[in-house]
Each structure stands twice: as C-alpha cells, then as structure tokens.
Amino acid sequence: MKLPKVPQRTTTGFVFPMIERTLKECFTVRQFGLEEVAKVREFFGAEQPECTFCGSPEVKRWDHLLPISKVGDTVLGNMVPACAQCDDSKQDKPFEEWMTSDAKYSPKSLGVKDIGQRIKRMKAYIQHFGYVPRSLEDRLNKHELERLRIIRLKLLDIRDDIEMFIKDYKARTT
C-alpha cells in the first residue's frame, strides 16, 4: 500500500500571496452561473466539452483568461473550460504567450496542432461577450487605493515580523 505524501509545511510564502489574491478578487465582478455556462458551451459549440487550450476532454476547471492576479473578472468572456494540466501550466501567464511558449505542458510543447485557430477563437470569445479588462486603478477611487496601499504595507510588516519570529524560535530550539 502506498501511503499519502506528508503535507507540506504552510509558509508565509504561501499565505501572503493568498491574501493579496483575496484582496484583488473582492474588487472583481462575479457573475457566472448556469446561464453563463450554457452560453460558453453554445459559443464553443463542441458536443463534448473540451479544454479550450489543448482540446483534451478531461475538463476539470474553469480558467480565467485574464487571471485574478491581474484583476480578471469571473464573467462571460473571461472564463473558459480547461483541463487541470493546462490550468496549472498556464498559471498567471497571458494565454497567447503561454500557448505558444515552450513551457513544459503548453499546447505547443504537447504538439497541439490548431493552436492558431484556438487563439483566434478565444479572442473572438472575449470580443463576443465584450469583456474589457479593468485595473484596480479603474475600479477603486483615490481614497480606496490609498487604503489598499496602507493594508499592503501593514501586510509586509506583519510578514517580516512572522518570519523573524519563526527564525528566532528555530535558532533557540535547534
């Protein structure tokens, strides 16, 4: 019997980027229910859902074309069905750049034939539903941007404090 892997230690390097992501996601629009899912299916037209990037039938995720780290919204025109491998490989990279890159599991590396067609289709999808990216500067007013700046500075401080504390503890006990 194969035993499961021992869980990784949770680090500040894991937690703090998640806080930043949470902050950004709060300012994005979220409107993506059954109706929107049906419209995506209708647009891409395949009988069996497939990964928009590589064509795999193993569709397990919804991927943000413009990632949350770049303040991408969870709406029609930005959400596409994807396989886990593509979603994990693409991460925060611009989709066109990633698809044609030599990244380990990019469509190009996997030898996907119709990459150009797929990119065109995705651009048409974005345009069809009129998705326009908006930065945090567009979404927040001056006062809110300043509030966010202060929160980020405090977070940096807390992160430093935590790391120092852990370091000191380890120095004392090992």
Ligand SMILES: [Zn+2]
């Ligand atoms: Zn894929």
